[in-house]
Amino acid sequence: MGEKGSARELFDTFFGKAWPMWVGAILLAIGNTWLFLIKHPWGGTGSYVNWGQHIYQGLGVIFKDVTPISKSPIATMNLLVVLGAFCASLLAREFALRIPPAGELSKGLIGGALMGIGATIGAGCTIGGFFSGWSALSGGAIILVIGFTIGIIFALRYLFWEMEKFPKLSSGGKSFLSGVGKKGVWQPWLGIIVLLVLIIYNCLRFKESNVMTWFAVLGIWFGIVCQRSRFCITRALREPFMTGESTAPVGLMAGLLIGIFGFTIIKYMGISAYTPMAACELAMTWIYPNFWVRGLVGGFIFGIGMTVAGGCAIGTLWRAGEGQVKLWLAAIGYMLMAPISKKYIVPGFKSLPEWAQKKVFLPDVLGSYVSAIVIFLVIIALWYLFVKWNEKTGKFSAV
Amino acid sequence: MAEVNQTVDCKGLSCPMPILKLAKGIKTLEVGQVLELLATDPGSKPDVPAWCEKTGNELIEATEEEGVYKYYIRRVK
Numbered sequence: 001m002g003e004k005g006s007a008r009e010l011f012d013t014f015f016g017k018a019w020p021m022w023v024g025a026i027l028l029a030i031g032n033t034w035l036f037l038i039k040h041p042w043g044g045t046g047s048y049v050n051w052g053q054h055i056y057q058g059l060g061v062i063f064k065d066v067t068p069i070s071k072s073p074i075a076t077m078n079l080l081v082v083l084g085a086f087c088a089s090l091l092a093r094e095f096a097l098r099i100p101p102a103g104e105l106s107k108g109l110i111g112g113a114l115m116g117i118g119a120t121i122g123a124g125c126t127i128g129g130f131f132s133g134w135s136a137l138s139g140g141a142i143i144l145v146i147g148f149t150i151g152i153i154f155a156l157r158y159l160f161w162e163m164e165k166f167p168k169l170s171s172g173g174k175s176f177l178s179g180v181g182k183k184g185v186w187q188p189w190l191g192i193i194v195l196l197v198l199i200i201y202n203c204l205r206f207k208e209s210n211v212m213t214w215f216a217v218l219g220i221w222f223g224i225v226c227q228r229s230r231f232c233i234t235r236a237l238r239e240p241f242m243t244g245e246s247t248a249p250v251g252l253m254a255g256l257l258i259g260i261f262g263f264t265i266i267k268y269m270g271i272s273a274y275t276p277m278a279a280c281e282l283a284m285t286w287i288y289p290n291f292w293v294r295g296l297v298g299g300f301i302f303g304i305g306m307t308v309a310g311g312c313a314i315g316t317l318w319r320a321g322e323g324q325v326k327l328w329l330a331a332i333g334y335m336l337m338a339p340i341s342k343k344y345i346v347p348g349f350k351s352l353p354e355w356a357q358k359k360v361f362l363p364d365v366l367g368s369y370v371s372a373i374v375i376f377l378v379i380i381a382l383w384y385l386f387v388k389w390n391e392k393t394g395k396f397s398a399v
Numbered sequence: 400m401a402e403v404n405q406t407v408d409c410k411g412l413s414c415p416m417p418i419l420k421l422a423k424g425i426k427t428l429e430v431g432q433v434l435e436l437l438a439t440d441p442g443s444k445p446d447v448p449a450w451c452e453k454t455g456n457e458l459i460e461a462t463e464e465e466g467v468y469k470y471y472i473r474r475v476k
Contacts, residue, residue, distance in 0.1 A: 017444070018441070018444060018445050089441070092441075094441040096439065096466050098410075098411050098412075098413065098439045098440065099411050100411040100412050100413065101411070104411075104412060104413075104416070159415075159419060160419070163419060163420070163423060170412060170416050170420075171408070172407075172408040172409040172410045172411055172412045172416075172417075172420075172437070172438075173408045173410050173411065176411075177439060177465065177466040177467070182465070183465065184466070230441075230442050230445065232414070232442075235414065235415075238415065242415060242418070242419070243418060243422070243449075243450055243453060243454075244453060245449055245450070245453050247449065310413045310414050310415060310416070311413075311414075319413065322441065324413045324440070326413050327413065391453070399418070399419065399422035399423075
């Protein structure tokens with residue numbers, strides 16, 4: 001094989017076909033541990049709240065003096081997740097505007113709005129609340145996932161009902177495609193140019209701040225990883241109740257195991273790279289008051305939203321980057337509702353008694369890190385056995 | 400190419416609709432008949448073969464034409 005052939009083979013390894021989800025989950029968990037070491041772990045909702053506040057500020061209503069996106073590590077990072085995914089889809093010649101019918105577009109908007117409400121009530125989405133929350137050994141994060149699962153089962157029933165009764169809402173055919181297939185030879189070239197511009201621009205822009213540079217560069221990287229591995233927590237939680245397939249849940253479990261391992265080292269040893277923190281403050285990082293009523297209610301609403309929208313906080317962003325217009329609407333719904341819910345709905349939940357909204361850091365409650373880790377390992381083992389058993393028997397799968 | 404008995408058009412639709420429509424569509428066919436699925440979601444590239452393997456239906460062919468992914472699936476059971 002010539003040099004050109006070898007280069008082609010290398011390129012195709014990354015951009016020729018989708019990476020397995022477990023590869024994506026592990027890479028994201030390693031990156032997430034690195035983020036935590038730098039400042040704080042990955043999340044989704046904080047960025048939507050910030051972006052949404054900017055929209056309202058632009059319209060001159062409700063919010064003012066909003067933190068600039070360039071001063072918020074997470075708002076900057078997740079914006080770059082969209083652009084990183086855009087680059088990855090170009091490099092893989094998968095970028096196209098995919099426009100579904102109006103029924104699907106409204107489901108995107110409503111699903112996004114529900115996610116905005118659910119994530120603010122539950123103090124966490126699938127990324128900050130779950131992917132990072134489990135890694136942070138949060139008790140509320142377990143409750144949140146119970147809420148997500150109930151919401152998913154509920155929303156799947158709705159989707160089946162809708163397909164039977166109102167098939168036109170989700171009829172296909174209305175798609176506008178731009179330069180994919182053989183006509184798409186320009187895509188990888190544009191992808192390389194945009195990628196280089198993004199990296200250079202952000203490194204120069206944030207040269208005064210190591211933290212912002214890391215969040216920006218890792219945002220681009222996370223966007224690429226998510227798009228290539230089609231990293232989707234909605235899918236991982238939904239699949240046992242839909243097709244019964246186990247690759248997505250098992251992939252997610254691989255990432256969670258790495259995350260728990262990485263975060264525990266940081267918390268246990270009290271390590272922080274650029275942002276000095278007291279050990280107790282570090283231990284309580286990403287532990288939110290969602291044990292248990294807020295986590296359950298918020299998780300349930302979020303679970304419905306992400307199933308109807310077809311993507312969670314991050315699944316929405318990288319799909320938006322590859323041109324899926326339904327997820328653009330989901331992102332808009334999320335941005336518009338998250339700040340409103342935080343300002344007007346969440347205070348109602350904050351008036352609940354203390355037992356309904358505890359911050360539970362499992363090592364504190366159980367007395368040691370070892371017991372907390374054992375609890376998570378047992379949960380993951382049981383979840384694994386369930387998805388594998390269900391894959392064989394199809395007992396809980398609807399299709 | 401085998402004769403197509405039914406076409407399910409999922410162009411423009413995103414995950415999970417193509418798989419839900421495929422699962423619904425295949426149930427309306429007789430065993431041995433072929434369903435053509437048209438999709439534009441890149442997620443269908445790993446999802447459709449995985450669904451066929453899981454459900455035991457036969458993926459006869461998967462092609463791409465101008466950004467539209469076409470799958471031909473024979474109902475086996």
